[in-house]
Amino acid sequence: MSSExxxxxxxxxxxxxxxxxxxNGLVSRKNQVEYANGAVNVxxxxxxxxxxxxxxxxxxxxxxxxxxxxxxxxxxxxxxSQWDAKQMGEWDQRYxxxxxxxxxxxxxxxxxxxxxxFTHLQVSLNECEAQLAAARRTYNAAVMDYNNSIExxxxxxxxxxxxxxxxxxxxxxxxxRQTPNVNNxxx
Amino acid sequence: xxxxxxLSKDKIESICRNVPDIEPMEQLRLKxxxxxxxxxxxSIIIAAVLISALIxxxxxxxxxxxxxxxxxxxxxxxxxxxxxxxxPVLSKLKTKFKENIIKYYISSIxxxxxxxxxxxxxxxxxxxxxxxxxxVDRHSGENYVKGVFDKTELSFSFMHTEYxxxxxxxxxQKVTWHTIFKGVFLxxxxxxxxxxxxxxxxxxxxxxxxxxxxxxxxxxGNTVGELVYMENVKFEKEFVVYSTxxxxxxxxxxxxxxxxxxxxxxxxxxxxxxxxxxNRVFIAISRDDIFKLNTSLSFKNPxxxxxxxKDIIELLTLIHLLDLNIRIWGR
Numbered sequence: 435m436s437s438e439x440x441x442x443x444x445x446x447x448x449x450x451x452x453x454x455x456x457x458n459g460l461v462s463r464k465n466q467v468e469y470a471n472g473a474v475n476v477x478x479x480x481x482x483x484x485x486x487x488x489x490x491x492x493x494x495x496x497x498x499x500x501x502x503x504x505x506x507x508x509x510x511x512x513x514x515s516q517w518d519a520k521q522m523g524e525w526d527q528r529y530x531x532x533x534x535x536x537x538x539x540x541x542x543x544x545x546x547x548x549x550x551x552f553t554h555l556q557v558s559l560n561e562c563e564a565q566l567a568a569a570r571r572t573y574n575a576a577v578m579d580y581n582n583s584i585e586x587x588x589x590x591x592x593x594x595x596x597x598x599x600x601x602x603x604x605x606x607x608x609x610x611r612q613t614p615n616v617n618n619x620x621x
Numbered sequence: 622x623x624x625x626x627x628l629s630k631d632k633i634e635s636i637c638r639n640v641p642d643i644e645p646m647e648q649l650r651l652k653x654x655x656x657x658x659x660x661x662x663x664s665i666i667i668a669a670v671l672i673s674a675l676i677x678x679x680x681x682x683x684x685x686x687x688x689x690x691x692x693x694x695x696x697x698x699x700x701x702x703x704x705x706x707x708x709p710v711l712s713k714l715k716t717k718f719k720e721n722i723i724k725y726y727i728s729s730i731x732x733x734x735x736x737x738x739x740x741x742x743x744x745x746x747x748x749x750x751x752x753x754x755x756x757v758d759r760h761s762g763e764n765y766v767k768g769v770f771d772k773t774e775l776s777f778s779f780m781h782t783e784y785x786x787x788x789x790x791x792x793x794q795k796v797t798w799h800t801i802f803k804g805v806f807l808x809x810x811x812x813x814x815x816x817x818x819x820x821x822x823x824x825x826x827x828x829x830x831x832x833x834x835x836x837x838x839x840x841x842g843n844t845v846g847e848l849v850y851m852e853n854v855k856f857e858k859e860f861v862v863y864s865t866x867x868x869x870x871x872x873x874x875x876x877x878x879x880x881x882x883x884x885x886x887x888x889x890x891x892x893x894x895x896x897x898x899x900n901r902v903f904i905a906i907s908r909d910d911i912f913k914l915n916t917s918l919s920f921k922n923p924x925x926x927x928x929x930x931k932d933i934i935e936l937l938t939l940i941h942l943l944d945l946n947i948r949i950w951g952r
Contacts, residue, residue, distance in 0.1 A: 470867075470868070473868045564813075564872055564875070565868075565872055567871075567872075567875070568868050568869070568870075568871035568872035568875070569868050569871075571852065571871045572867050572868045572871050575849075575850050575852075575867070575871075579850075
């Protein structure tokens with residue numbers, strides 16, 4: 435075997451190994467993003483599923499708060515499992531608005547605040563919020579890792595061959611970034 | 622560490638004012654101090670006499686045996702003096718100190734708690750924490766406290782764990798002992814439910830090797846789980862997080878907790894490790910001692926009494942800063 439052939443084989447072997455290494459790394463990062471996205475969806479669904487319980491519990495105490503109750507009931511319309519990211523974002527915004535209004539109104543109902551079932555629901559909602567926040571942070575970390583790998587050399591070459599595109603992180607909406615104005619919540 | 626959030630100044634003053642048997646303890650402390658002083662002075666005088674004698678008695682002296690015997694007799698006399706006159710009084714003072722001050726402080730701050738000066742955490746809890754992966758060959762400890770702070774069940778003690786290294790030399794085996802951990806080991810109930818295992822360790826690789834260190838950590842992994850990056854840059858530089866579940870790790874180590882852990886690390890200026898395992902939080906803080914008696918400080922001085930409370934407050938502040946005493950999650 436000529437020396438030129440050996441050199442060519444070594445180079446080809448090295449390139450092949452590098453390709454496999456980079457390819458596997460990219461697939462692993464893409465899967466991490468999907469896993470994190472799945473975690474966000476699960477946390478989101480858990481929170482969504484608590485709404486009927488919340489409405490059922492507060493209904494008996496807040497009969498005069500029809501508008502607020504309607505807002506809460508509307509949150510449960512549609513099937514969350516079929517929503518895309520955009521729909522989830524929109525729902526999230528509606529949920530946050532409704533909950534802000536709800537939390538302020540609750541202050542006027544000491545009996546409701548003392549209700550064991552309501553206290554338990556509040557705990558569950560808080561838990562869901564914390565888990566959702568953690569899932570979103572995990573998603574963003576996975577997306578950052580993925581985006582880094584598809585933009586950095588030499589993995590960007592393999593990424594473009596696989597047609598991998600940048601993914602967007604979950605960001606706070608314009609409304610979430612603003613300081614809450616209590617008066618607007620009941621509008 | 623600030624204790625303002627944990628105990629009011631009035632409460633601290635009230636606890637310090639009511640320390641039992643201050644007068645007899647102070648008398649005992651003065652006795653220890655006096656005897657220690659006598660021992661040190663005698664030792665200095667004897668050392669001076671010995672050195673002078675060695676200078677005066679030349680190697681060709683006619684009575685070298687007598688000189689050596691005198692040296693041994695003096696050293697033996699000193700040792701006997703120490704073990705008969707100093708050591709028992711000192712141990713008595715240490716026992717009284719723990720019984721009268723530390724036990725009293727702990728029961729005042731943590732009502733219904735349990736304090737055992739001679740006991741420490743068993744190795745099963747130490748291993749359960751996953752904070753140290755080296756097998757322990759020798760261990761010791763003291764000052765075990767178990768109690769409830771607000772609603773958090775907790776226990777802490779001073780531990781010293783070591784592993785042994787055996788070298789085969791020409792003259793046989795040479796055994797060297799290396800410290801794995803020396804400091805305060807603390808276990809507390811977590812305020813959150815979790816299933817996985819998450820550990821926070823000092824980040825030596827990233828601190829010294831930067832990006833390359835991070836790369837190494839990512840590819841070398843850890844027996845506990847995968848590397849999990851946290852958002853707080855300051856926290857990331859100081860610590861490395863491994864977990865069996867990255868979502869759960871971030872659920873436990875929120876941005877606020879990252880900030881607090883970094884804050885605690887800066888306040889303590891010690892090696893700090895934390896883990897979340899089996900719905901419990903384990904914390905290991907490297908330090909040389911806890912509840913150490915200082916015989917040069919008078920018990921009659923209110924400053925001294927506040928000084929001895931420092932260790933307990935420091936540990937409870939840690940629980941407070943990590944929000945472990947807040948039961949918003951219904952645990």
